[in-house]
Amino acid sequence: MCATCGCSGNEHKLTAFLAMKKPEALTGLTVATLPPGARPGVQSFAPDTPVKTVIELERDILEKNNRMAERNRGFFEARNILAINLVSSPGSGKTALLERTLADLGARRQFFVVEGDQQTARDAERIAAGGAPVVQINTGKGCHLEAHMVHQAIRQLQPTTDSIVFIENVGNLVCPSMFDLGEGRRVIVISVTEGEDKPVKYPDMFRSAQLCVINKVDLLPYLKFDVQALKEYARQVNPQINFIEVSATSGQGMETWYAWLGL
Amino acid sequence: MHELSIIQSILEATTNAVQQNGKPGTVETIEIEIGELAGIEWSTLEFLWPAAVGDTLLADATLQVRWVPGKAVCSDCSSSFDVRRLYDPCPGCGSHLLQITQGEELRIKSLTLVDKPTVAKAPLRWN
Known part of the structure; x- marks a missing residue:
């Protein structure tokens, strides 16, 4: 079970908002879980657990x-x-x-x-x-x-x-x-x-x-x-x-x- | 400055591979293999890399390089040995008739794509 929202895998939807702070504070992006539609300016986006894909190319550069x-x-x-x-x-x-x-x-x-x-x-x-x-x-x-x-x-x-x-x-x-x-x-x-x-x-x-x-x-x-x-x-x-x-x-x-x- | 052509070849091959892969994502890591006898000057490549990949899909990628040491077999006495320069003689018999068996590689090994969320830009309001 997903520890973040309790869903069964990577399909969870999080909601997040950008804290209304000055730009320097945005470097460490603040993400919080909130009920959907709780606040104005809130956006939802796809998984925050990055899904990695490795492509084995093995190709000559030239x-x-x-x-x-x-x-x-x-x-x-x-x-x-x-x-x-x-x-x-x-x-x-x-x-x-x-x-x-x-x-x-x-x-x-x-x-x-x-x-x-x-x-x-x-x-x-x-x-x-x-x-x-x-x-x-x-x-x-x-x-x-x-x-x-x-x-x-x-x-x-x-x-x-x-x-x-x-x-x-x-x-x-x-x-x-x-x-x-x-x-x-x-x-x-x-x-x-x-x-x-x-x-x-x-x-x-x-x-x-x-x-x-x-x-x-x-x-x-x-x-x-x-x-x-x-x-x-x-x-x-x-x-x-x-x-x-x-x-x-x-x-x-x-x-x-x-x-x-x-x- | 052939290193610029090398970076452009890497970019082209990478772009094709990502398009063929069909999934959106950014390149997190690119792993390449360079032979020590391949004629690549690392300081030049390193200097050119940021500018050459500036606004491409490799802009944020970490470049991992695996250096492959040079090895040769002597055509006269058949001994195997390490080669650092192309004019190094066989340490066994002094012959220059060598077959390079390793160290001329120039390969893209792998790409790691990461399906990072792109945070939609909310309208910012300042307190």
Whole structure:
């Protein structure tokens, strides 16, 4: 029996009133049992014994992104499209690498490009100047691309069978690592003007990539950058990662990159 | 700042679950599981949480986090060990060829809904 009103369970109806006190006194709400209709201003409400329901969700927080990524991946696989997620810190030369690649190989293979930046369409304009179809995604305050953004971009781009889709992620070595976009391969670009210990400073990103493109190697004579140390740091995080040394400006090493793309 | 995306994903999944549950109620507790190698910075998530859930169904919810320590198996010598950082070598043979077996979790475990009475606002009169 309910100790409050004598009913058989949780269906009791209580009446309560708010004591006519100043606001600070209302923090500890005064509830009293009163006969129904006893006073003006009295209200009735449902049980005051909270009924708790536990929902066992057991759901991956990134489930929605991962599901959308698999849809993208299925689309790419069905059309035999090589989709590459290009990640790096800002200024490593991702766009320059793409410009050079498209200029050199545009006649041999159809390319499509998805550009991700917080603001502006400057990268898309650079790519479009070379003639490749491109969609710019502006993430605003976001720091990475997510699978649904790429989904919308590829719906616009309509990449053709046997083509290559480059997804240039937002320049950021932290956040993009967590978000599968449905790519076939993830390529990290690092330039020799950065520190060689970046792989251990940003291990998540290096761990999830299959290839590390070391860019701007034409500048090595002017820098104290130890390429071997970079590779050793990267292998500590990801022993299976491959390396290609290039200069998108001078063209050095680009043939090795093209061979990796299967071209 | 991917922690904001993580909170938004939590919100979306929670909203769907509460709607599917079909009963009115407020979320009293949300229990999540985060692996120590999952790439979540707790201080960032904690800082963003109040603002991100401000006027949502999680506004008054207590966030309970279960941290899952990192564990790995060495692909070279098959020993199992705890991993705190992704570049930690195998303590047995020094290899970096590891398979992470635990510590990358990012899961919503459960929600506790409470069917709290919402006290109807009586017209207040001041003495």
